[in-house]
Amino acid sequence: MSQQGFVAKRIQNDIAESLVNLTVTTKSFKALGALTTMNFSILIRLVVLLALLSPNAYAQEGGVDFSGLYERIYQIQVVSKDAGSKSSIGSGFQVSSEGHIVTNYHVVSAFVNAPNQYNIKYATYDGQFGFLELLDFDIVSDIAVLKHPSPAAEAFELSSSIPAKGETVYALGNPGDWGIVMVPGPTNGLVEHSYEDRVLFSGSLNSGMSGGPSLSHDGKVIGVNVATAGSQLSFLVPVAKVHALLEKQRQLSQESFNVEIAAQILAWQQVRVQELIDMPWKSEEFNGKDLFGALRNDFQCWGSTNESDTERKLELVRKYCSTGDDVYIDSGINSGQISFSFRHLKPVKVNDMQFSKMQSLSMYSENDLDYEHATNFACETDFIEAEESTADSYHRVVTCIRAYKKLKGLYDSVVMVMSNSGSEVFKKQLAMSGLKKDHILQMNRRFVERSL
Numbered sequence: 001m002s003q004q005g006f007v008a009k010r011i012q013n014d015i016a017e018s019l020v021n022l023t024v025t026t027k028s029f030k031a032l033g034a035l036t037t038m039n040f041s042i043l044i045r046l047v048v049l050l051a052l053l054s055p056n057a058y059a060q061e062g063g064v065d066f067s068g069l070y071e072r073i074y075q076i077q078v079v080s081k082d083a084g085s086k087s088s089i090g091s092g093f094q095v096s097s098e099g100h101i102v103t104n105y106h107v108v109s110a111f112v113n114a115p116n117q118y119n120i121k122y123a124t125y126d127g128q129f130g131f132l133e134l135l136d137f138d139i140v141s142d143i144a145v146l147k148h149p150s151p152a153a154e155a156f157e158l159s160s161s162i163p164a165k166g167e168t169v170y171a172l173g174n175p176g177d178w179g180i181v182m183v184p185g186p187t188n189g190l191v192e193h194s195y196e197d198r199v200l201f202s203g204s205l206n207s208g209m210s211g212g213p214s215l216s217h218d219g220k221v222i223g224v225n226v227a228t229a230g231s232q233l234s235f236l237v238p239v240a241k242v243h244a245l246l247e248k249q250r251q252l253s254q255e256s257f258n259v260e261i262a263a264q265i266l267a268w269q270q271v272r273v274q275e276l277i278d279m280p281w282k283s284e285e286f287n288g289k290d291l292f293g294a295l296r297n298d299f300q301c302w303g304s305t306n307e308s309d310t311e312r313k314l315e316l317v318r319k320y321c322s323t324g325d326d327v328y329i330d331s332g333i334n335s336g337q338i339s340f341s342f343r344h345l346k347p348v349k350v351n352d353m354q355f356s357k358m359q360s361l362s363m364y365s366e367n368d369l370d371y372e373h374a375t376n377f378a379c380e381t382d383f384i385e386a387e388e389s390t391a392d393s394y395h396r397v398v399t400c401i402r403a404y405k406k407l408k409g410l411y412d413s414v415v416m417v418m419s420n421s422g423s424e425v426f427k428k429q430l431a432m433s434g435l436k437k438d439h440i441l442q443m444n445r446r447f448v449e450r451s452l
Contacts, residue, residue, distance in 0.1 A: 079118060105139050108137075143242060213225070221242070224241075294321055303320075314347060340431070369412070415430050
């Protein structure tokens with residue numbers, strides 16, 4: 001019998017046994033007039049609920065005593081050297097006898113970006129503390145490898161694959177500095193609309209559980225937790241990513257952290273963006289214009305209109321498409337976003353002169369970097385004659401680019417194509433972050449050509 005079938009059978013047996021006991025008790029209580037039908041129904045529901053809320057017991061029946069694994073989870077702390085207190089926390093777990101500990105990159109990102117200001121420490125279940133060394137990280141996959149100076153005798157075993165869709169796994173971690181907890185839940189295969197492989201997990205992974213392991217019924221690690229806001233929608237980094245990082249057997253120097261971040265993002269973008277440049281952009285109509293929609297499976301598109309606004313002065317139809325992936329670098333700093341939008345505007349309660357004055361060349365970047373991390377945008381404007389060749393028909397193309405200061409070779413870009421034709425305006429924008437210059441030029445050229 002499968003582990004899931006065994007659990008289901010055990011639940012049925014427990015419920016049946018409890019109902020027998022309840023029947024006997026009910027007869028006694030009814031004689032006293034103390035138990036109503038409603039109370040009996042409530043008790044039945046409680047029995048069922050208690051049976052379903054005992055995953056640890058059934059995990060033990062499956063051959064693994066998960067209760068002993070709680071003690072093998074570390075709390076990972078990034079500690080301010082000046083304040084002497086932790087500034088962020090997560091979870092981690094040992095995967096080798098040499099003391100290699102796996103966690104999320106974002107858990108230790110403050111140290112990576114400012115190693116002179118922070119240390120990385122561990123805390124055990126019984127109150128022991130110590131310092132950890134950062135060996136390596138994969139910023140795109142959001143994992144990191146640390147080194148424990150005095151490793152424990154036991155380590156978690158890594159699985160060779162992720163479980164089948166619908167199989168229950170068990171996530172361990174320390175949410176909110178409250179202690180180690182286990183969260184059971186089914187896996188749902190890989191996340192759709194994502195370029196990177198991530199496992200969709202139906203379990204509430206709260207802040208602090210990031211970096212902890214998710215285990216199959218046999219106790220092997222199948223992924224690394226990525227905590228969300230505690231909703232029933234979380235993600236796991238597939239165990240294959242952990243295997244790949246450990247196999248590199250590297251020990252990065254603190255001086256190389258920024259160089260490594262830039263190199264990893266550029267390597268990821270090289271394949272990801274080049275595919276977009278080389279592939280056909282399938283035509284899709286937008287409000288009467290031959291444009292395009294989701295370029296690839298990792299894009300999602302949304303549309304809106306102000307048609308229901310009875311006081312509107314302009315008619316607005318809008319479409320926005322973006323990728324489902326970006327790269328977390330540090331607090332408030334993300335990169336790798338790609339998005340484009342189309343907006344069609346027509347006057348409703350204003351004349352042509354008023355409509356023209358209302359048009360602004362507002363552009364947005366998907367990445368809110370401040371001047372500490374990036375230069376100001378440098379922009380150029382070109383005008384292209386429209387095919388209609390009328391006096392009030394033209395295309396205005398504005399291209400802006402800025403450079404990252406600490407991550408050499410990375411750039412952000414925004415390009416806007418504003419097409420005026422009589423009393424209507426089309427605005428088409430492409431925004432990208434964390435690309436090399438050559439890719440920006442090629443993507444901008446492709447976008448402009450398809451937008452005219």
